[in-house]
Amino acid sequence: MSNAERRPLLLDFEKPLVELESRIIQIRELAEENNVDVSDQIEQLEGRATQLRREIFHSLTPAQRLQVARHPRRPSTLDYIQAMTDEWVELHGDRSTGSDDKALVGGVARLAGRPVVMLGHQKGRDTKDNVARNFGMASPSGYRKAMRLMNHANRFGMPILTFIDTPGAYAGVEAERLGQGEAIAYNLREMFRLDVPIVCTVIGEGGSGGALGIGVGDRLLMFEHSVYTVASPEACAAILWKDAGKAPQAAEALRITATDLQNLGILDEILPEPDGGAHANPLAAAATLKQALVSSLDHLSTHAAAELRELRYQKFRDIGVFLEPAT
Amino acid sequence: MSLFDWFANRRKAGPISKERQEREIADGLWSKCSHCGVLTYAKDLRSNALVCPDCGHHNRVGSDERIEQLIDPQTWCSLSDQLRPTDPLEFRDRKSYTDRIQDTQAKTGLNDSVITGVGELHGLPVALGVMDFRFMGGSMGSVVGEKLTRLIEQGTRDRIPVIIVCASGGARMQEGMLSLMQMAKISGALQRHQEAGVLYMPVLSHPTTGGVTASFAMLGDIIIAEPEATIAFAGRRVVEQTLREKLPDDFQTAEYLLNNGFVDMIVPRTQLKKTLAQLIRLHQPIESREHTNHTMPPTSVPVLDRFPLTTHTVD
Ligand SMILES: [Zn+2]
Numbered sequence: 001m002s003n004a005e006r007r008p009l010l011l012d013f014e015k016p017l018v019e020l021e022s023r024i025i026q027i028r029e030l031a032e033e034n035n036v037d038v039s040d041q042i043e044q045l046e047g048r049a050t051q052l053r054r055e056i057f058h059s060l061t062p063a064q065r066l067q068v069a070r071h072p073r074r075p076s077t078l079d080y081i082q083a084m085t086d087e088w089v090e091l092h093g094d095r096s097t098g099s100d101d102k103a104l105v106g107g108v109a110r111l112a113g114r115p116v117v118m119l120g121h122q123k124g125r126d127t128k129d130n131v132a133r134n135f136g137m138a139s140p141s142g143y144r145k146a147m148r149l150m151n152h153a154n155r156f157g158m159p160i161l162t163f164i165d166t167p168g169a170y171a172g173v174e175a176e177r178l179g180q181g182e183a184i185a186y187n188l189r190e191m192f193r194l195d196v197p198i199v200c201t202v203i204g205e206g207g208s209g210g211a212l213g214i215g216v217g218d219r220l221l222m223f224e225h226s227v228y229t230v231a232s233p234e235a236c237a238a239i240l241w242k243d244a245g246k247a248p249q250a251a252e253a254l255r256i257t258a259t260d261l262q263n264l265g266i267l268d269e270i271l272p273e274p275d276g277g278a279h280a281n282p283l284a285a286a287a288t289l290k291q292a293l294v295s296s297l298d299h300l301s302t303h304a305a306a307e308l309r310e311l312r313y314q315k316f317r318d319i320g321v322f323l324e325p326a327t
Numbered sequence: 328m329s330l331f332d333w334f335a336n337r338r339k340a341g342p343i344s345k346e347r348q349e350r351e352i353a354d355g356l357w358s359k360c361s362h363c364g365v366l367t368y369a370k371d372l373r374s375n376a377l378v379c380p381d382c383g384h385h386n387r388v389g390s391d392e393r394i395e396q397l398i399d400p401q402t403w404c405s406l407s408d409q410l411r412p413t414d415p416l417e418f419r420d421r422k423s424y425t426d427r428i429q430d431t432q433a434k435t436g437l438n439d440s441v442i443t444g445v446g447e448l449h450g451l452p453v454a455l456g457v458m459d460f461r462f463m464g465g466s467m468g469s470v471v472g473e474k475l476t477r478l479i480e481q482g483t484r485d486r487i488p489v490i491i492v493c494a495s496g497g498a499r500m501q502e503g504m505l506s507l508m509q510m511a512k513i514s515g516a517l518q519r520h521q522e523a524g525v526l527y528m529p530v531l532s533h534p535t536t537g538g539v540t541a542s543f544a545m546l547g548d549i550i551i552a553e554p555e556a557t558i559a560f561a562g563r564r565v566v567e568q569t570l571r572e573k574l575p576d577d578f579q580t581a582e583y584l585l586n587n588g589f590v591d592m593i594v595p596r597t598q599l600k601k602t603l604a605q606l607i608r609l610h611q612p613i614e615s616r617e618h619t620n621h622t623m624p625p626t627s628v629p630v631l632d633r634f635p636l637t638t639h640t641v642d
Contacts, residue, residue: 169541169561170569171560171561171566173570173578175561176559176561176578179587179588180541180561181540181541181545181559181560182589184541185510185540188542189515189521189546192514208498209510209538209541212507215511216511216515228504230507230538235565240421241421249420253416253418253419253420254503255416255504256503256504260503266505266508312515316512316515317476317512317516319505319509319512320469320470320505321469322412323411323412323413324410324411325409
């Protein structure tokens with residue numbers, strides 16, 4: 001990959017790292033030209049680069065994590081599905097609105113020998129694909145397709161694995177006319193009715209109700225640099241600060257990181273990412289995810305359906321912080 | 328009596344000063360319609376459920392007044408009224424959330440943006456939740472989620488219809504993801520209420536938007552809307568920015584949702600209590616079937632009591 005191609009994908013906080021890496025390349029080229037052995041020096045510099053990458057990615061601010069979560073090269077739902085499953089058959093359509101939403105994909109798969117239903121938001125892999133995928137912003141038809149596939153899973157006793165990666169549900173005239181609110185609301189209620197295990201994973205960006213629309217499960221997992229937020233920091237800043245430029249402050253205040261959500265009692269498990277983020281080593285990230293999903297399913301499969309539903313209810317029932325002075 | 332008549336009468340009795348007129352508006356004797364600007368005698372406006380007699384505009388109703396409009400006198404019993412918001416995120420925008428809560432509580436006399444309780448509606452027991460737009464735009468945080476969940480759970484337990492009057496800008500950003508999760512929590516409670524075969528009717532008043540629309544507002548067995556209420560998932564301005572084109576005039580109004588099949592009926596506020604009572608009665612089993620259900624009742628009830636087949640005769 002040429003530097004020109006890389007430049008737009010470079011996050012500003014990665015700059016010192018990239019400078020160091022290009023210096024290593026330069027030294028190596030010079031050494032080759034002049035026939036000098038610099039392997040000790042190179043090794044030292046590479047060690048420093050690894051150290052620097054680790055330092056940078058271990059101390060990301062919420063706004064920086066948001067950039068990683070939105071990284072155009074971040075593995076998408078289909079990337080993970082392809083990397084994790086033995087078999088995968090994509091299914092299409094919601095059977096009601098007369099369209100197939102490409103921003104929300106799903107189908108049947110085999111994960112570590114086990115038949116499952118997998119579904120998730122799908123962002124595009126390039127500009128053209130992104131337009132077709134509507135940048136991962138699902139329409140009512142997408143949420144209805146998701147529900148149709150979840151009911152399918154329920155009928156055949158297959159666990160459901162959902163992957164969350166959306167800036168939010170699509171906000172367009174057609175989406176409103178076709179009942180975006182109703183489509184999401186319906187899923188929220190019906191996911192409590194399902195008898196099969198449900199594991200939801202935030203693989204990238206968890207944008208508000210559009211994320212929650214496939215996010216009611218028995219376990220919620222989240223990658224280390226993923227974010228999950230009630231409103232996009234940009235929208236929040238525009239409303240509360242009356243200044244969209246205050247998005248970094250809003251990202252901080254909204255508590256959108258995996259650690260924040262774990263502290264709030266919303267998140268069950270944080271999945272570590274390779275140094276440099278999931279996009280730096282997608283296969284390693286997929287291996288981490290697969291292992292976490294399989295062990296979640298092993299655990300959840302020990303519960304009977306009624307027990308599973310009761311535990312799911314209680315999991316959400318307990319979320320919330322308030323005061324109630326005794327009377 | 329319109330203001331014109333009133334002034335005409337006054338004029339007979341002698342001119343009144345501009346100061347006096349202004350004082351009387353300030354004192355709340357007169358109320359100005361936010362839509363047509365016509366002044367109506369405040370008592371007349373109240374007895375018309377805050378619906379402007381001149382233009383039919385549904386002026387905003389506070390939760391206390393809404394309860395008065397819907398619940399029979401001396402039958403209201405509020406629930407969980409000690410619940411108060413706190414600041415788990417230590418959120419601060421231009422003002423700290425803690426200060427915002429305190430200021431709004433002082434200004435409105437409310438603890439948070441919903442009041443819940445049980446009471447009778449034309450003699451029919453109901454579990455009623457009323458959102459109040461005056462409290463931070465009716466936004467939904469942990470308190471709203473917990474109060475509505477408890478209300479619905481009580482409705483399920485006592486097998487009584489649940490009515491929620493919605494008025495909300497959506498999830499409360501100052502409580503972050505805790506607010507978003509209340510959508511799921513309330514929807515879960517509604518799933519159990521529905522499974523118990525008990526009626527749930529949300530009433531969508533102006534405005535019902537965001538996370539409230541994407542959860543309990545749209546989950547009614549029957550969904551009622553007030554005339555001209557804005558009902559939306561995404562705000563009009565957001566949609567406009569997404570598309571950069573002009574939107575239809577009636578976009579995201581109650582009438583628009585009725586045309587598109589997302590609400591069952593639009594009911595003027597003056598007819599709301601009567602309509603709710605009628606719908607509840609229509610869903611009551613006739614007396615001899617009082618103990619039979621078309622869905623599974625709680626499993627703790629002995630099987631014989633659950634299916635009293637002997638009383639299942641047609642009368
Ligand atoms: Zn008027």
